[in-house]
Amino acid sequence: MxxxxxxxxxxxxxxxxxxxxxxxxxxxxxxxxxxxxxxxxxxxxxxxxxxxxxxxxxxxxxxxxxxxxxxxxxxxxxxxSPGLDRPLRGPKDYKRFAGRLAKFWLSEGKVVTGHIGELSEDELKVNTDQGEVVLKLSQIKKARLEVEF
Incomplete structure (x- = not known):
């Protein structure tokens, strides 16, 4: 179908x-x-x-x-609608939802949760409770917004 x-x-x-x-x-x-x-x-x-x-x-x-x-x-x-915990589909969404809490599943199996930070051509900064983490866009397997209370 x-x-x-x-x-x-x-x-x-x-x-x-x-x-x-x-x-x-x-x-x-x-x-x-x-x-x-x-x-x-x-x-x-x-x-x-x-x-x-x-x-x-x-x-x-x-x-x-x-x-x-x-x-x-x-x-x-x-x-x-995609919902409050909507999937994020790459750089366009990372830019649109900058500052929002998100969860990122990485290709090596690691999961990072934090606020979406600065986006460059091939990297995304994520502000976690442990500090800033820099993710290569190529290592992000999937991502979604998290509901923040």
């Missing part, structure tokens, strides 16, 4: 651009016996609101209603 996602991706991106939003992720999978079209949206200027999710859901729903042959089975449309 990956072809459904690939056909819909440009349409969804176009709808999102109309709202000043970006596509974070999109999938069409079977969950608990039901097909779900999941669209995860992002707001480059801040956090995604419930209202924004609702607007996107309405617009995508209208498009799918007009093109009902695109998805040949019944499905659930789900529009959401």
């Amino acid at each position: 990956e072809e459904i996602v690939e056909k819909l991706r440009p349409v969804v991106v176009d709808i999102l651009e109309g709202f000043g939003l970006e596509l974070f992720d999109m999938s069409f999978t079977k969950q608990r016996g039901k097909w779900t079209l999941k669209i995860v949206i992002d707001d480059p200027n801040g956090y995604v609101s419930i209202r924004q999710c609702e607007q996107v859901s309405n617009e995508v729903g209208k498009y799918l209603d007009l093109h009902e042959d695109l998805i040949p089975t019944s499905y659930i449309l789900e529009v959401s």
Whole structure:
């Protein structure tokens, strides 16, 4: 069913651009016996609101209603945000969320948690409880924001 996602991706991106939003992720999978079209949206200027999710859901729903042959089975449309503990996807996100608490999983198995600091071309400074740690971008396997209380 990956072809459904690939056909819909440009349409969804176009709808999102109309709202000043970006596509974070999109999938069409079977969950608990039901097909779900999941669209995860992002707001480059801040956090995604419930209202924004609702607007996107309405617009995508209208498009799918007009093109009902695109998805040949019944499905659930789900529009959401990446969440407070969102994955970070490289330098663009490190820059955007500078100063925020994040967790980094490194290729050698080490995990570093700290506040995102200065970003250079190939390194990221992270301010941990033990002091500043410099990470090579190439050694960051995955990263996500942490909820700070």
